[in-house]
Amino acid sequence: MPAxxxxxxxxxxxxxxxxxxxxxxxxxxxxxxxxxxxxPAVSVGALHSRWDARFPPGMILLGSLTDGQAIAVxxxxxxxxxxxxxxxxxxxxxxxxxGYGHELxxxxxxxxxxxxxxxxxxxxxxxxxxxxxxxxxxYRPCFPDPSLTGAKLGTDRMWMVRNLL
Numbered sequence: 001m002p003a004x005x006x007x008x009x010x011x012x013x014x015x016x017x018x019x020x021x022x023x024x025x026x027x028x029x030x031x032x033x034x035x036x037x038x039x040p041a042v043s044v045g046a047l048h049s050r051w052d053a054r055f056p057p058g059m060i061l062l063g064s065l066t067d068g069q070a071i072a073v074x075x076x077x078x079x080x081x082x083x084x085x086x087x088x089x090x091x092x093x094x095x096x097x098x099g100y101g102h103e104l105x106x107x108x109x110x111x112x113x114x115x116x117x118x119x120x121x122x123x124x125x126x127x128x129x130x131x132x133x134x135x136x137x138x139y140r141p142c143f144p145d146p147s148l149t150g151a152k153l154g155t156d157r158m159w160m161v162r163n164l165l
Contacts (some may be wrong), residue, residue, distance in 0.1 A: 006102045007062040009111060010075065012044045015037065016062055019070050020044055027053035030036040033127030044073060049118040051075050055087045062090070072104055076112055084113035084164070086121040102137050113164050122157035135161040 003149045021043065028047055048060045058077030072095070072141075075087040086108060091101045109119050121139055123130045139160035 005103075007063050007065055007071070007100050007107065009063055009104060012060065012070075012073075016064075018069050019045050020062070021075065023092040023094075024073065024090070027092055028088075030034070030093070031077045031088045031090050031130070033130070034123045047073065048075075050071075051088060058085070058087060061108075063100065063107075071100060074104055074108060075093045076108055078116065082113060082117055083161075084109060084119040086115045086119060088122070097146065101133060102122070105137050109162075109164060116164050117162050118163050118165075121160045123160055125158050131158065131160070138162050 010016075010064045016107070020059070024044065024047065043113070044060060044062070051060070053090065056077060058075050060073060060075050063072030063074060064070045072089065072091040077085045077087065085107065089101060089104065090105075105119075105121075113119055119139075121134050123134055139162045142159050142161040
């Protein structure tokens with residue numbers, strides 16, 4: 001019997017953006033291992049702009065429960081034919097530890113990793129909880145060769161990789 005789908009990924013739109021405001025600042029701060037947000041209010045659009053300035057161009061998707069409640073933000077990009085890159089995954093505090101983050105990673109790999117050899121997740125070096133999350137999701141530490149994909153991935157974070165083929 002197939003597992004019941006509890007979450008899905010979609011591009012942010014309209015009312016979704018307003019529904020993320022109460023929880024997004026803390027969730028975005030948690031990505032970097034901080035409990036206190038840099039600013040008290042941040043929108044998905046502002047976060048996208050900030051992450052576009054920090055990372056190579058990518059896309060932001062909202063992770064939502066099947067009832068439509070937005071509970072997460074994930075930032076993806078691709079190194080075509082090679083790697084699906086997950087730059088960040090931020091889950092609403094009261095929705096953590098329920099398996100939703102792992103399900104969203106699987107949804108990203110399935111929906112956006114087609115034809116990719118592997119998926120890579122960038123983990124801030126100071127965020128031990130994120131490292132543990134990615135290990136439980138089947139990712140393993142990797143030290144990318146800068147001559148191959150390291151320059152495309154960046155060296156400011158620890159990289160966790162999982163084969164998709």
